[in-house]
Amino acid sequence: MVDKDIKTLNKVITSVPANLGLGAVAAGMKRWVTFVKVTDEFAGANAIFLCSGTTATNAASGVAKDKQYLGNQYDAFAYPDSPRPEAPLFSIAASKFLTAFTTAGNMHLFLQYFDE
Numbered sequence: 001m002v003d004k005d006i007k008t009l010n011k012v013i014t015s016v017p018a019n020l021g022l023g024a025v026a027a028g029m030k031r032w033v034t035f036v037k038v039t040d041e042f043a044g045a046n047a048i049f050l051c052s053g054t055t056a057t058n059a060a061s062g063v064a065k066d067k068q069y070l071g072n073q074y075d076a077f078a079y080p081d082s083p084r085p086e087a088p089l090f091s092i093a094a095s096k097f098l099t100a101f102t103t104a105g106n107m108h109l110f111l112q113y114f115d116e
Contacts, residue, residue: 004085006034009111012041013048017101019056025094025115032088033065033098035112037078040070042105049103052096065090065098070107083112 009020025031033050040046050066066089068077079089092098100109 004114004116006085006112006114009109011109013100013102013107013109015102015104017099020098020100022098024097025092027094029094029115031092031098031113031115033090033111033113034085034088035080035083036066036089037076037110038068038070039076039108040073041108043073044104045071046102046104046107048107048109049101051099052092053099054096056097056099085114
């Protein structure tokens with residue numbers, strides 16, 4: 001297996017579609033997401049959406065790649081159980097942005113990814 005330049009993101013996500021600060025995927029490349037962990041910081045049910053969008057802040061401009069529901073404050077969810085770069089969860093195409101937003105309140109997002 002070829003070594004990957006694994007990167008991580010650690011960020012609080014709100015109900016406003018967020019520019020995760022990763023920039024657009026470079027031409028001829030894909031961004032592969034290999035691990036996601038979220039913790040609900042809102043006092044109640046909440047969901048997080050990870051999307052591929054055509055702009056850094058407009059998740060509605062693209063396609064939902066993943067959605068996770070959490071029922072209570074401090075609920076956490078991680079998948080897979082441990083990071084597996086050799087088995088990515090999904091990809092983001094060239095010139096697209098990975099964006100995220102919640103349905104109710106803050107969630108803490110930890111993400112592992114690489115570009116190839």
